Structures are given as C-alpha cells and as structure tokens.
Amino acid sequence: MLDDLERSLTVAGTIGEALAAKRRGAAILAGGTWLMRYPRRGISMPRALVSLHRLDGFKTIDIQADTVTIGAAVTHEALGRALRGIAVLEAVATAASNSANPAIRRVATVGGNLCTPDFAAADLLPALLAVDAIVELRADHAPMRLPLACFLANRQELLADAILTGVLVPRSMIASVHMRLPLRRAGDYPVAIVSCALSSKGRINVAVGSVEDVARRWTTLEAAFSREPGGCPANAQIAATLAEECNDFVGRDGIEADGWYRRQVLPALVRRGMEALLHKEAAR
Structure with a gap:
C-alpha cells in the first residue's frame, strides 16, 4: 500500500x-494500454506519470487536401473512423480499425503505438511507414519533424528529452493496403504485417x-519492384516471387510464432x- 501512495500523476x-514533468522523471501516460501490462510482465510501474490528454491538438485529426495531421493522443478507434473512405489512406484506416480488439x-493512442519500443506487433507502424508519414516532436526547442523511419531508428535517443506531439501523413499516394496474419494462439496481435502503397x-x-523487433520498410523488395518493366510487377504472383527472393528479414521468436514462420508467410502477404x-x- 505504501508503494501505491508514493506514486503521482500530473x-x-x-x-x-x-516536458517539465518528463525532465523530473515522469513517464508519459497516453492510453495506458501498454503501461498497465507492466505488472503482468514483471516490470515495476513508474513512480510518476504525466498525462497528455488535455493538451491542445493532441486529440485532433486535421484532414486537408495535401496532408492529414494526427494528434498523438488520437485513439485507434477515432483514427479509423475519421479516415474511413479516404482512398489514399486505406492502409492507415485499416490498421487503426483492425488492431488489437475494440x-x-x-x-490506445497513435503516440503510444509509435513510442513503445517493446511492442513489435503494432499495426500502425508499417501502415504509416508505407505512406511516408512524418512525426513531429517537441522538446525545449522548436517543433522538430522527421520521417517515421528516422524516428524509429533513433527512438530511444529522441524520446529521452522530447515528446511526440503528432503525425503528418502526406496525401501523395494514390492507393494503399494493409495485410495482417493473425493466429488464434497469438490473441489480438498479428504474426506478420505487410502494408503497401502506390505513389x-x-x-x-x-x-x-x-x-522483427521494429517495423521497417522492405527496401530490397521496393528496389526489385522498381526494376520490373514499367517500374511495377505485372501481377501479384510476380510480386510474391520477388518477395521470396528478397526476403532479408530475421524473424523474431515469440510465444505465438517462431521467427522462421514469420519470414515464411511474408510472400503470401x-x-x-x-x-x-x-x-x-x-x-x-
């Protein structure tokens, strides 16, 4: 009981x-869906938390002709509902609408999904990577924007003194799709995910x-696609064959699936x- 009383929420x-609370050691509280699993995973809950849900713009989705801006505290449900019917962002809408369970x-928030390093099965990450999403961070300096792939490669360092405030999605694609392979024993999370977008x-x-532990672009396959006549595979079977030839993933082992199986299902996806x-x- 004493341990519980020592905790604080800002x-x-x-x-x-x-940012001031974060500098004092507070952990960011978004939707809390991952944080609340800490005890089950043998991890101690943070002594101090700072909630972002009252910050201006954090729950806003701004849809413009050339860009969609998504606040970090937007939930998956709200995002899926807002993007439904927007052809160029179908991958993101599908990822938000089908992740986990209702x-x-x-x-669960967009920011939490992007900032949790231990969650390898996040649906939104590959979907946002495929549509060239940009993340916005705030520290004590002016807002900083960088490609999602760069953010993921330097996530721990960037989040040491910054807070993710939103995601910008350029509407430069003409179509996108999101494919996931669930297994009954994997519960609500997919064994493998493939998102594709056409510019x-x-x-x-x-x-x-x-x-793998972190979502990423399949650059070797993208390069193979670009070498096809017209810069695109003529049909889906050719794409699958190229995926077999370019499979450079090192699958992660987990209780729901072995790494070799995750790799093996990629061409089919x-x-x-x-x-x-x-x-x-x-x-x-």
Whole structure:
C-alpha cells in the first residue's frame, strides 16, 4: 500500500508542463494500454506519470487536401473512423480499425503505438511507414519533424528529452493496403504485417511489421519492384516471387510464432497486398 501512495500523476495543461514533468522523471501516460501490462510482465510501474490528454491538438485529426495531421493522443478507434473512405489512406484506416480488439482501440493512442519500443506487433507502424508519414516532436526547442523511419531508428535517443506531439501523413499516394496474419494462439496481435502503397509516379512502398523487433520498410523488395518493366510487377504472383527472393528479414521468436514462420508467410502477404493494390489501381 505504501508503494501505491508514493506514486503521482500530473495532468499537463501545456506542452511545457509535460516536458517539465518528463525532465523530473515522469513517464508519459497516453492510453495506458501498454503501461498497465507492466505488472503482468514483471516490470515495476513508474513512480510518476504525466498525462497528455488535455493538451491542445493532441486529440485532433486535421484532414486537408495535401496532408492529414494526427494528434498523438488520437485513439485507434477515432483514427479509423475519421479516415474511413479516404482512398489514399486505406492502409492507415485499416490498421487503426483492425488492431488489437475494440476495447483496446477505444483507448490506445497513435503516440503510444509509435513510442513503445517493446511492442513489435503494432499495426500502425508499417501502415504509416508505407505512406511516408512524418512525426513531429517537441522538446525545449522548436517543433522538430522527421520521417517515421528516422524516428524509429533513433527512438530511444529522441524520446529521452522530447515528446511526440503528432503525425503528418502526406496525401501523395494514390492507393494503399494493409495485410495482417493473425493466429488464434497469438490473441489480438498479428504474426506478420505487410502494408503497401502506390505513389502517383508508380513507385510502390512496402513496409513490414511484427516480423522483427521494429517495423521497417522492405527496401530490397521496393528496389526489385522498381526494376520490373514499367517500374511495377505485372501481377501479384510476380510480386510474391520477388518477395521470396528478397526476403532479408530475421524473424523474431515469440510465444505465438517462431521467427522462421514469420519470414515464411511474408510472400503470401505480399501477394495478397499486391492483388488488392493492383485492383485499386485498375479501378481508378
């Protein structure tokens, strides 16, 4: 009981207050869905927390002609609902709407999904990577923007003194898809995820999640696609064959699936994704 009484919660009214609490050692509290699992995973709860839910813009989704700006405290449920029907962002809408389960989607936030390093099966990461998302951070300096891939590569260092405030998604793609492979024994989380996006110039982006510890773009496959006649595989089976040849992933072992299996299912997910993507392109 004494341990519980020693804990504190700060509800920040400004980003400055949140940063000050963070400097004093407070952990960021967003939706709390991952944080609340700490005891079950044998991890001690933080002594101090700072909540961001009252900060201006953190729960806002601003849809403009060229960019969609998503606040860090936007929930998966709200994001999926807001982006439904926007063709170029179908991958992000699908990822938000299908991740975990309804109870989690109602409270889990975009910022929490992006900032949790121990959660390899985050649906939003590959979807946002595929559509060239940009993250916005705030520390004591002016806002800083950088590609999501750069953020993930330097996440621990960047978040040491900064807070993720939002995500910007350029509406530069003409179609996108999100494919995931769930297994009953994996519960609510996918064994492997593949997100694909097609640009107006015919470039195809491919991102993979849940296979390795951190989601990433499949750059070797993207390069193989670009070498095909017209810069794009003629059909989904060719895409799957190229995926087999370019499979450079080192699958992570977990209680729900072995690493080799995560790698093995990637070509099939690529085939499904490309079937859907090419169908969308043909229907335009």
